[in-house]
Amino acid sequence: MSKAKKLESEVVERPDDITVTAPESHENFTNIKPFEYWNDKSGSDRNALVILNQSIEGCNLYKLWHNTELHVCADGGANRLYEYFNNDTNDNRSKYIPDYIVGDLDSLKDEVKNYYETKGSKVIPQITQYSTDFTKSMNIIQLYFFSSESRQSLDSVQDFNNGIAESLEKFNVPNNQAAIRIYILSGIGGRFDQTIHSISQLYILNESVPYLQLFFITTSDVIFLLKKGKNYVSYPSKSTFHDKSSVPTCGLLPLGNNEVILSTYGLKYDVTNWPSEMLGNVSSSNGVSGVTGFIVDASDPIVMNIETSYAI
Amino acid sequence: MSKAKKLESEVVERPDDITVTAPESHENFTNIKPFEYWNDKSGSDRNALVILNQSIEGCNLYKLWHNTELHVCADGGANRLYEYFNNDTNDNRSKYIPDYIVGDLDSLKDEVKNYYETKGSKVIPQITQYSTDFTKSMNIIQLYFFSSESRQSLDSVQDFNNGIAESLEKFNVPNNQAAIRIYILSGIGGRFDQTIHSISQLYILNESVPYLQLFFITTSDVIFLLKKGKNYVSYPSKSTFHDKSSVPTCGLLPLGNNEVILSTYGLKYDVTNWPSEMLGNVSSSNGVSGVTGFIVDASDPIVMNIETSYAI
Numbered sequence: 001m002s003k004a005k006k007l008e009s010e011v012v013e014r015p016d017d018i019t020v021t022a023p024e025s026h027e028n029f030t031n032i033k034p035f036e037y038w039n040d041k042s043g044s045d046r047n048a049l050v051i052l053n054q055s056i057e058g059c060n061l062y063k064l065w066h067n068t069e070l071h072v073c074a075d076g077g078a079n080r081l082y083e084y085f086n087n088d089t090n091d092n093r094s095k096y097i098p099d100y101i102v103g104d105l106d107s108l109k110d111e112v113k114n115y116y117e118t119k120g121s122k123v124i125p126q127i128t129q130y131s132t133d134f135t136k137s138m139n140i141i142q143l144y145f146f147s148s149e150s151r152q153s154l155d156s157v158q159d160f161n162n163g164i165a166e167s168l169e170k171f172n173v174p175n176n177q178a179a180i181r182i183y184i185l186s187g188i189g190g191r192f193d194q195t196i197h198s199i200s201q202l203y204i205l206n207e208s209v210p211y212l213q214l215f216f217i218t219t220s221d222v223i224f225l226l227k228k229g230k231n232y233v234s235y236p237s238k239s240t241f242h243d244k245s246s247v248p249t250c251g252l253l254p255l256g257n258n259e260v261i262l263s264t265y266g267l268k269y270d271v272t273n274w275p276s277e278m279l280g281n282v283s284s285s286n287g288v289s290g291v292t293g294f295i296v297d298a299s300d301p302i303v304m305n306i307e308t309s310y311a312i
Numbered sequence: 313m314s315k316a317k318k319l320e321s322e323v324v325e326r327p328d329d330i331t332v333t334a335p336e337s338h339e340n341f342t343n344i345k346p347f348e349y350w351n352d353k354s355g356s357d358r359n360a361l362v363i364l365n366q367s368i369e370g371c372n373l374y375k376l377w378h379n380t381e382l383h384v385c386a387d388g389g390a391n392r393l394y395e396y397f398n399n400d401t402n403d404n405r406s407k408y409i410p411d412y413i414v415g416d417l418d419s420l421k422d423e424v425k426n427y428y429e430t431k432g433s434k435v436i437p438q439i440t441q442y443s444t445d446f447t448k449s450m451n452i453i454q455l456y457f458f459s460s461e462s463r464q465s466l467d468s469v470q471d472f473n474n475g476i477a478e479s480l481e482k483f484n485v486p487n488n489q490a491a492i493r494i495y496i497l498s499g500i501g502g503r504f505d506q507t508i509h510s511i512s513q514l515y516i517l518n519e520s521v522p523y524l525q526l527f528f529i530t531t532s533d534v535i536f537l538l539k540k541g542k543n544y545v546s547y548p549s550k551s552t553f554h555d556k557s558s559v560p561t562c563g564l565l566p567l568g569n570n571e572v573i574l575s576t577y578g579l580k581y582d583v584t585n586w587p588s589e590m591l592g593n594v595s596s597s598n599g600v601s602g603v604t605g606f607i608v609d610a611s612d613p614i615v616m617n618i619e620t621s622y623a624i
Binding site for chain 1: 444500501502503504505506507508509511512515516519530532533535561562563565566567568569570571589590591594595596597598615617619
C-alpha cells in the first residue's frame, strides 16, 4: 500500500491505538462526528440525504435513508434511486420515495418522474443554468428546515426558472442556525468534474452557509471539511466505521487553493506545524489511531477523508 | 444534469459541433492527444501502463494493455490485475503478465507474487516509506526508457530500500527527453486520498519530470494536465471517445493552489479571460464541441477531465 510522504523532522509515527482526550469545553474547537448516520436516528432531525446523478450502486442506501429526515434527488439522481431497486423483488422501490426532485430536469426520465409524482414526491423544475442541481438541492434543504412558512413555500413554487433561490433570498435566513447535517450520495467518485465541483461547494458553502455540514459518502470513504482552527473528530469507536482494519486509512487534502499548516494528534503519522499544499506535501495514506477521536489543528479549512468498510 | 456555473458576461454557448483549426505550427503550443490509446500501437513505443492498488473492475484493460509497451504494477496493483481475471475461463490471466511489480510490498499477496514471478515478472521491493508506490513506479518507467544501461540496471537492483531512486539520480536523466505517455488505472475514483495524491503528482511531475505525460483512466473519464500557455487537445473525432453523446462532458479543474485565467475555444461553454479557482468559478459539466479538437489557454497548469463512453 502506498504511504504518505513523511518528512522525518515533522512527523511522528504512533501506535495503532492511542487515547486522545477531547478538548476542554472552554476551548474553542469544532466537534465533527462523521459517522452519526450509522446510529439510529435520535435527537436532532435536522439532517438530509441528497442523491446526485452519478452511480449509487454499491452504496448503503438503507441506513442513510432511515437515519435522515429529508430526502432530495437532484434531477437524474431520481433515476439513480429508481434504478437502485431494479433487481429488488420486495417492492422496496415504493418505500423509498424522495420528498423533492429538483433541477433543470433535462436528465430526469419520464417514467421515473411519473412514478415518484404518483407516490407523492414534489417535482420542482428550476431551469436556470447559472446554478447547478447541487446548489438547487442545498437551497431546498435550507428552506425546508428554516421555518414552517419557508417550508410551505416549497409547495407553491411559481417561478420555474430560479424561484427557489429567490425565495431563499426573501426569507433572509440568518447564519447562526443550528447545524443541518447533509449526507450526499454520488457527489464524489464518479465523473471527475462532478467530484471537484462537489469539493468546491464544500469550501464555498463553508463560507456562505456555515451551518450546513456536508458529508459525501462514497463506496469507500466519507469526505468532509475540517474548519479553520481546532477540530475534534470523534466517534464511539473505530469499529463504528471500519471492521477490517485497526488503523483505517485517512487523508488531509489541501484543495482550497491555500497552503494549510497542520498539527494533528491521534493519526498514525501525526504532524506538527506541517505545511501542506497540492504542489508540496499531501498527507495521503495516513491512518486513524485515536480510539474515540483525534485532533486536527488547521490554519485554513481542509478536506478530510476517512475510509469506511461499511459503505458497501 | 448539473451545469457549470456560467457567468453571462464571459461565457459563450456554442453549437454542439464546431470546427476548430489547429494552431499554426510556428505558434508555441502543447498538443495533447488523450485518446491515442484507442488506436493500435504504432509509431512511438514510449508508453506504459501502471496499475495501482484500487479497484480496476469495469476498466477496459485489454485495449490499454495491448497499446502500451511497458506494464508496471504498484504493490497491491498486482492483486487487482490478478483478480481481474477471477471469472475468466480462457486463461487470459497468463497472457497479461506485468514486466515489473514494485513497492514496499506490504499489500502484495504471496499467491499473486508467486504466480507472476513464475511467469516472468520482476518483483522489486523498495521499502522506503519516504516515497509512495506511485512514485516508485514512475522511477522504474524513467529508467526503463532512458538507455539500455539504465534499463539493465533494473535487472540487478541490490538496495531494496530506495535503490531505484538512487539509480535514477546516478543516471542523471535530462529533461529534454521525448515524451513518455503513461496511462494509470485506478489512480482516481477509489479512496479519495489516493485520488488527490494522484492529482498532486500530476502537478509535481509536470514541474520535475515534464516529459512524462500522465493520463488517469477511470470507468467514466480520462484525466490529465493542461500545461501553462496554449494547449491544443485533439482527436480523430468525438466518436473516438464517446458514442452516446454529441457533446461529451468535460471539466477544467483548478487544483494546483493557484487561480488560473482561462480562455477556451471549442467547448460547449467557451470562456474568455475567465478566472477559475476552487473557492470561485469551476468549469464543471462543460462539454466538448470541437469536432477534432479544442484550444485551452491557461495562465497556469490546470487539470482537465473528458468523459468517455468506452471505459466500461
